[in-house]
Amino acid sequence: MRILAIGDPHGDLKKVRKISLKNIDLILLTGDLGKADLARKRFFENQKRKQQGLDELEETAKDAIAMRNEIHNSTINLLKYLSKYARVYAIEGNVGIPNKSELNKIKKKYGIKLEATMDKVQRIKNVKIVKNSLRKINGLRIGFLDYFVDTSWVKEFRPKDYNEKMKKAKEQTDKARKILKKFGKMDILVCHQPPYGMLDRVNFPGTPKNWQGKHAGSKVVLDYVKKYRPKYVFCGHIHEGQGHARVSKTQVYNLGVAGWKIIEL
Secondary structure, X not given: OEEEEEOOOOOOHHHHOOOOOOOOOEEEEOOOOOOOHHHHHHHHHHHHHHHXXXXXXXXXXXXXXXXXXXXXHHHHHHHHHHHOOOEEEEOOOOOOOOOHHHXXXXXXXXXXXXXXXXXXXXXXXXXXXXXXXXXXXXXXXXXXXXXXXXXXXXXXXXXXXXXXXXXXXXXXHHHHHHHHHHHOOOOEEEEOOOEOOOOOEOOOOOOOHHHOOOEOOEHHHXXXXXXXXXXXXXXXXXXXXXXXXXXXXXXXXXXXXXXXXXXXX
16 A cells, blocks of 8 residues: 655645655645645734733734635645545644634624635545544554644743643643554554654744744653554654654654655555
């Protein structure tokens, strides 16, 4: 079975089109499917304002439409393109697909009705968005662990709302640990963030200065890999960490933004 793993595409169809898709049986995506340049810019602007003691910029109706449409259109275009060549299995990552609850809030706040991305994705043949689930595909056990905030991130980055963030992170971390334990032994783990300390150091231009050089990976993922030793781990999230590493017999690939790796199992 010939498998193509692609790192966080971020809607960069131009870059994805450069990947040879001939004779591929399965495509795996590590999350962050859509382009989110507008949302990302707003996020880092607000991070800087927080550091300066300023209020966050308020989202306007125009902002809401522009940001969601950018993610929506680029996600649909990407998945339609890839699905022509092979079955596609993907996680959402932290640039998630706007869900109905979020869209209902926008409708209530601004009186704007936006198209539900997930509804449209579910109508694309050969595409599966998988959340915290193990799939058996052609005899292979492939686990899909979606993005979560690990307590290791909160300890490393120490946000101002530390106690609140830590409380939520503990809930998410406990849940992720249980999911991975339930997965047990498998061939491939597809997750969003890298294992802690591996291909996960933040050095991306524009990120807050106090983030630079810190590890943004997950200790839960690292512990799982050390114990269960899957053949491959494919991840992304920390784009500047793109590369290859090993944990015992496990091959770990941070595929960055639309980086790729072909394996045969």
